[in-house]
Amino acid sequence: MTQTNHIGKAPNRVDGPLKVAGAAHYSGEFNVPDLAYGYVVSSPIAKGKILKIHADEVRALPGVLEVFSHENVPHLAWLDKSYKDQIAPGGSPFRPLHAPDITFNQQPIALVVADTFELARYAAALLRIDYEQEAHETNLEAKRTEGFVPGKGKAGFQPPPPPRGNPDKALANATHSIEAEYAHGAQHHNPMELFTTTVEWRGDGKITAYDKTQGVFNVQNYLTSVFGLKKEDCRVVNQFMGGGFGAGLRPQYSVFMAVLASLELKRSVRVTLTRQQMFSIGHRPNTLQLLKMGTNPDGTLASLQHHALHETSQFEDYTENIVNWSGMLYQCENVKLGYELAKLDIYSPQDMRAPGAASGNVGLEVAMDEMAYAAGLDPLEFRLRNYADRDQNVDKPFSSKKLRECYQQAAAKFGWETRSQEPRSMRANGKLVGMGMGGGVWDAAQKKSAAKAIISADGKLTVRSGTGENGTGTYTIMTQIAAETLGLPLEAVTFELGDTDQPEAPIQGGSWTAASVGTAVKDACDALGEKILKLAQKPADSPLKGAKYDDVEFVNGQLRLRLDHDQAVVLRDVLQASGETQLEADSSAQPNMAKQQPYSLHSHNVAFAEVEVDEDLGTIKVTRVVSAVAAGRILNQKTARSQVLGSVVWGLGMALMEETIMDHKFGRYVNHNFAEYHIPVNADIPHIDVIFVHEDDDIVNPLGVKGIGEVGMLGVTAAIANAVFHATGKRVRDLPILLDKLL
Amino acid sequence: MYPFTYSRATDVADAVRDKAGHDGSAYVGGGTNLIDLMKMNVEQPAHLVNVAKLPLSKIEDLPNGGLRLGATATNSDTAWNEQVKARYPVLNQAILAGASPQLRNAATNGGNLMQRTRCYYFYDIATPCNKREPGSGCSAIGGFNRVCGILGTSEACIATHPSDMCVALAALAPTVRVSGPHGERSIAFEDFHRLPGDQPELDNTLTEGELITSLDLPEKGFAKHFAYLKLRDRHSYAFALVSVAVGLEMDGDTITEARLALGGVAHKPWRDQSAEQLLKGQPATAETFGRVAAHVVANAVGRGSNDFKIELARRAIVRALKQAAEGQQVAGDVYLGGQ
Structure with missing residues (x-):
């Protein structure tokens, strides 16, 4: 060295x-001269038409520069493809201010631009809009039987592999079997930094957009095709970001609005969304999952069936890989995976940290726990008996896979051997104690x-x-x-x-x-x-x-x-x-395709969690988490550990508190603020041990790295849910596990 | 946010005069709630009278053995006050169970009483709400009402008062001193907040222009046997689903005097004096606690997503009474809540 x-x-x-x-300057901190401020007006209804926007009343206010809406927006690109960004799903992307139609609640329907932010905000409050309201449907339960199989549409989406073996027969003949439905509500990314775009007008139709985004080129391509700009006239910059988690993968309407106003007014413009509007830019979809599993006498999986249904908008078929992982994480000859969408009057969901995997992992790993109990096996032993050395979805070996070492090292660190199998058998400090585990798999992509x-x-x-x-x-x-x-x-x-x-x-x-x-x-x-x-x-x-x-x-x-x-x-x-x-x-x-092609490239993890549950009050305290990650070579032990710590926090949030509540009467999210959409705070977070199991892998890429931004979240949610079962004997299958579900 | 004018009052008379001189005006203390509501256009005062710097920030002994909490003393300064910690530890614990250190540093005692509900619909002007817009309807009834009330609700409103501090105050029963255009008066804490009835837009019994100047605690502080138990959806920085403040006086195992108040369940901090009477003279046993808890929630009404609060409140009362009887809690740096 x-x-x-x-x-x-x-x-x-x-x-x-x-x-x-x-x-470090964030997108809302570029204070260019002569800056105007735009404030977005959001629809208060879920479905209908705008009859009239009384914009003149507001334009008359001194200092108000313009009110943009479908009534006066200039001619922009016409074709859907002009609005499709790099990871747009199938369908027609949402076009802000394009038509009088309202297709989801909080849809941006106007932009008020003024000399000051305060004036723009005030003017937006005064803006009268006449609507014609139509009946909406925002409840996935109502669409249970109306699921459809989506097309390939979105980059990165893999339709589930076809069934293998004879899953139904194997299930019927299984020694032990389980069948259960799992659900979680919508969740929003909630990065601390609001979506903000500062567009600097450089004169002569040239702009620089300081935009909160996870992809400056994706935004540049979108802007050039929507607004007909030349690339050299449309620079997009984002050097720092106060959290993305996937919310910044697609160009958001804040950048559309700011660029529109800048080009029309020939002036620098900033648009910042409100916290409430941060709940109108995509989310992890409300998802229902049905799992069926059966085991052979030796505790190996005889059959594994996983079907998922989740919501999408009326205009796009947002897709994510929810069930595919279930055909890959464990060895099983009889597998059936299904995936459907249902259209609702909501905005399109959007990739959110470990999209698909985070959802599917909860179904799979809680079901594995249920199956282990049904088969009378320790949950870790059950997983070891079903360890997959090949990726059966594609029938290829893994380029590297040290999940077994993750299991062993994390279990040893956690003290899994001190756990007694029987639910409600462990107590401490007057509380029920539970220990649970879950593991996951994520792509190693280049x-x-x-x-x-x-x-x-x-x-x-x-x-x-x-x-x-x-x-x-x-x-x-x-x-x-x-x-x-x-x-x-x-x-x-x-x-x-x-x-x-x-x-x-x-x-x-x-x-x-x-x-x-x-x-x-x-x-x-x-x-x-x-x-x-x-x-x-x-x-x-x-x-x-x-x-x-x-x-x-x-x-x-x-x-x-x-x-x-x-x-x-x-x-x-x-x-x-x-x-x-x-x-x-x-x-x-x-990527070196020739080198990679014979292999399945994935990272893996396992999490062990301990909880204490107050049996009378239903309160849950996570007391310890041990997370082990096998993701090739770790470039920086400190930043990598921080990533996994953050992932554990995310997993805990998904397990115990995060949920965006839709009031179906209004078709509107009602807890769209940080007071009532609960993300974990310090007091919720226990001691977390992070273990990296090194893998030598020169197949994934010359650096041997697999990426760790998402894999660390997997397993955590299920480990906590399984620990709650172990503590209480109650199996909660709809997340989050709030205290009333244990009363 | 709507435009407003602003002034900073120099003394109480000046504040009262200033407010009376401006239609649609409001007093502002720490502003930790009002300013948020203004940003969301829920509140639209035309004029703000800043009272945070009025000389009302002292915490001092009263001749009757009680303690005066100045209206502009911050929640933090009140919680950490040595007298409060020693003599009224349930207040210390309740304050520390609420909000965050930053908010408690800014929030004033008077402002804490004036907090408005955290009902989802009250905060969202896109939805009807009788409290925000009388006559528009209650969206929480038949809607999502996890945070809403189960006791003393009306068909017009099922909102709750969100304060933790006020739940402990309800148990301690101070008087609220106010000054207004027609002079000074004292209001029993019990009578300060009101039930929604058919006027849910009114949170309290203050008359136009009245300003809280102090909270006068009686001598009795239940420092030996008390509990503040707060149940919520995360371990800090969340409003109570149910909270319970208890103060007991004990003679051996017998309860000689009791105070019992609940938060998160009603339009006002819910003190139940009939339950307190039931506790008096009774042994501090699980049987007693269970009987009293059942009494408190006997008339509770759930509205769907808050149905669980009835059972949760019952269990929380039992737990808090037990903790108080055993003298488990201590005033301290961190709210431990006995959970």
Whole structure:
């Protein structure tokens, strides 16, 4: 190890000081001159038509610049495809201010723009709108029998594999069997930072949009096709983000509104959504799942059937992979998976941290617990007996899979052996104690990404890629990769992201950023390294004469032969001797399909949870969680651990409190604020142990990383639900498990 | 938010005069509730009289052995006051069970009494609400009413008063001193908040222009046998589904005097004096507690998603009485709630 081996260590966030000092600028903090403010008016009804917007009354207020609505919006792109972003589902994307039709509650129906935010907000309150209301349906229960099988539509969506074996017959012949339905309500991402766009009018139809987004290129493509802008006239920037969780994957109506107003008024405009409006931009859908399982006499799975139905909007077929994981996580010859959608008068759901997997995992892993009890087996032992060494969905081996080691290490750390199997058999502090577990699986994906690396004569390296940073540690891990590749201290490296003027990177989602952008960063630095090697070999007496790039390494500011460390040159000397002020190199990294194709590429995890339940009052306190994750190589122990800690918090929230309540009478969410949509607070969070089980995997990508943004959430929710059953003997199958469900 | 004018009062007379001089005006203390409601257009005062800096922030002994809590003392300063901790620990615990440290640092004692309900529909101007807009209807009846009341409700309104502090105050029974255009008067705490009846827009019995100046606690503080139990949907920073404040005086195992008040169940902090009478002279046993708890909820009415509160309240009363009798709780840094 050397001073410039950075990967796998635990450096602090390189952007931490900026954030602490308030010097990291978020999209609502670009205070360009002559800024106007837009305030969005939201529909108070779920379905109907706007008859009249009394905009003139509001336009008359001094300082109000304009009221935009379908009544005066300029001619924009006509075709659906112009509104389709990179991960738009099938159907017709929502077009703000396009028509008088109201298709969901809180639909944005007007934008009031004024000289000040306060005036815009006041004017929006005064704006009278006449509606014709129509009957709506927002209740998934009412559409139970009207599910339909969606088309492939959305990027990343995989329809469930066809059935294998004879699942029904195997179930009928099973020694033990269970059948149960699981449900969870809608959940919203609720990042702390509100969706905000500041559009800087640069004159002559040119704009820069500082937009809260997880994908600046996705937004740029959307804006150019909707507003007919040239790419060079439409720069999109987002260097910091106060949480995304998937809410920022698609362009939100805030950016549409701000750009519309800016182009029409030829002025810089900012639009910020309210907290209530944050409940109108997509959500994890209300989902119903039916699980059937049966076992053989030896405790192996004889049959596994998993069917899911969830809501979508009337205009898009939002899809996510809910049931597929059930055909992959355990060995079973007889499997049937089904997936349907039902259309309701709501906004389209949207990918939310571990979309699909988080939902399906609850059904699968609670059902596995129920099955273990029915078969008289310890839940961990039951999973070990059904361990899958191959991905049976695609009949391929895993490129690497150390879930067994996750089970073993986490169980040992947790003290699973102290658990007695019988429900209601453990007590402490006058409370019932329960221990539960659950595990999960998530994709290890890599997407095409580009990067540029530039080194100056004084040895300072700058690397750029237009990816995102939603608080996960992207700046830090990319800095580590670049610094290690060229043998530099972290302080000598600056990584820049979040700007469409940079090389293109995919949206930041799917846990693929470390693998995708990380590989591009490494490739760009290697390409630069090759140029540096050539320069170093120019002098007749170069100690590196004749060496190939593979023969050398960059370490501690030097370039040296791998096999003879004395044959070395100082990097800065090479650069200064070259007479160049700077050197640069580009990369475009793609997954190695030939290498990957024979394998199934996935990360895995397991979580163990302990709860204490007050039997009289129904209150649940999670007292411990141990989470073990096998996700290839961990780039930064500290930021990775933070990601998993956050994931555990998410899993706990889903288990015990998070739910957006729809009042079907109004077709409107009623707890659309932070007081009544409960996310966990510090007092809810116990001690959390995080274990990373290292996997050597050069198949997934050259860095060997699988991504950890989502996998850590899986298993947690089910582990807590299973622990509550173990404590109380009550099986709660509809989340969240609120105290009244235990009374 | 609607435009408003603003002034800062220098003394109580100035505040009362200023408010009387402005139609549609409101007093504002810490603003932790009113400003939110203004942002959502639920409240639209034309003029705000800031009373937070009035010289009413002292907490001082009263000649009758009681303790005066100034109206503009913050919730934090009140909870941490040494006299409050020593003599009225149930108040300390109730205050610390509510909101967050930041909010308690800003919120005033007078303002705590003036908090408005947290009913979902009251907060959302897109839905009817008799409290916000009299005559428009109650959306919570027949709607989602998890946070709504089970005792003393009406067909016009099933909203609850959201305060924790006020539940402890209901048990301690202070008087509320107010100043208004027609002079000063004292209101028994019991009579300060009201039930919704057919005028749910009225939360309390203050008359136009009256300003709370202090809460005068009686001498008796139930410092030895008390409990504040708060049940909610997360462990901090959530309003009570049900909360219970108990104060007991004991002679051996016999209860000689009792105070019992509930939060989260009614339009006002729900003190049940008939239950207190039932406890008097009784042994502190599970049987006694169960009987009294059943009495308190005997007339409770659930409205669907809050049906569970009836059983939860019953169990919470039993638990809180037991904790109080055993003297389990102590005033301290953190609300532990006996859970």
